Amino acid sequence: MANNIQSIRGMHDILPDSTPLWQHFEKIVRTLLGNYGYNEIRMPLVEQTDLFKRAVGEVTDIVEKEMYILENRKDSEGSEPFSMALRPEGTAGCVRAGIQAGLIFNQQQRLWYAGPMFRAERPQKGRYRQFTQIGVETFGFAGPDIDAELIAISARLWKQLGLRNIHLEINSLGTLEARQAYRQLLVDYFSDQQELLDEDSKRRLHTNPLRILDSKNPAMRELVAAAPNLHEHLDTESAEHFSQLQSLLDGMGIPYRLNPRLVRGLDYYSRTVFEWVTDELGSQGTVCAGGRYDGLVEQLGGRPTPACGFAMGVERLILLLETQNIPTPATAPDLFMIMAGDKAIQAGLGFAEQLRDNLPDLRLVSNCGGGNFKTQMKRADKSGAAFALILGENEIERGEIGLKPLRTKGEQINLPFSSLTAHLSQLLENAKQH
């Protein structure tokens, strides 16, 4: 025990206990995104470090202290080694891929991706060093209709998953220019009152001044309340965009809360930003977040292209599904085949394959590893199977196989080999209807 190697801090296994829930979740997301006309894209887990610096922002926590950085090895051609990083988020790589492949050159794209991201933060429940995001990105749509579509997708997803108690908050940061101007205004305001700022806020003055507005420190409340108001400094186009989005959401019947202090941490956001939050996961309550990033494509070397997207934290949503006790579709087998004696094993494994030929959807577990009837019955029960198929010396001699219900009261019956497929197919049909 003592010297066993452990998984790396903040990086966890997803064990067979929870993979059915993950698969259920992934299936719903995949289908939903496909239905809305989104196409999957898959990017490498590793990119040049510079990509993240340029996209996410040099002075964000993510690039300053949370990236896993490695050095690319020299190849045989003698090319120079360079810095690369495990991706801390997906948007940067997606934009890079889109530009590189010419996907977002003067055209519309609806894309999604899923996979692990890496940030060297201090782990907590709902916050891991390797975590899974499903990201949805759109390119070439300038209007608020796509913002509304993205929000509608996420809202529908919660509904399909059966999740409750997730609330939508929205805000607008204005264009990049308006945001920069407002940011300067804030920096000036807070710099004048520096002696009133707490430690965190002093630091934020350089990293993310908008963040000061969202300070949890009650001592900061008065100072924050008197600060310049973001919405009074929105450019008129952004204000118009934002109010159109609100009326679209109203029209779709999606409730939301205006949160003027909602600020996304990544530099590339502009105009619409939104978050889905729950109070059931402690301080990691943001379960999905996104917004518009109209400047990013150009900033990474592409043509100016409007863009909007969001990402959800899969671990957090899985946690929420678990805390809300949302049932997972059953994965138990239909049948467990018990075989006692060499003849029965010889015949039984043959039958099992025939059954699988005839009934492709059949979920059948064959007993392996021997054991007497009692042991095998226990295994059958533990497997969760609805029925046990029972094959011993007696059955072989009579040309029959036993079928015993394990979850209902009924009696065990014996069937001739020849009618087995027909009978089982009827059983499966009945089971489907319940």
Added chain:
RNA sequence: GUGACUGUAGCGCAGUUGGUAGCGCACUGGAUUGUGAUUCCGGUGGUCGUGGGUUCGAGUCCCAUCAGUCACCCCA
């Protein structure tokens, strides 16, 4: 990164002022020589997260370290 709490069998937990470990579930054998889940009886399983220290003696006290959890920070 800062502060706090926790770590005892596969899992969930108890262990008194320091005297070398126990319960439930799970697993397994039997009651039931070809039938599970229920019931009854028995059994396996722990260098007490790791490494040092104090002590005649440490699961218990001290230090360090690793991991988890909570809050902050940050974010999905």
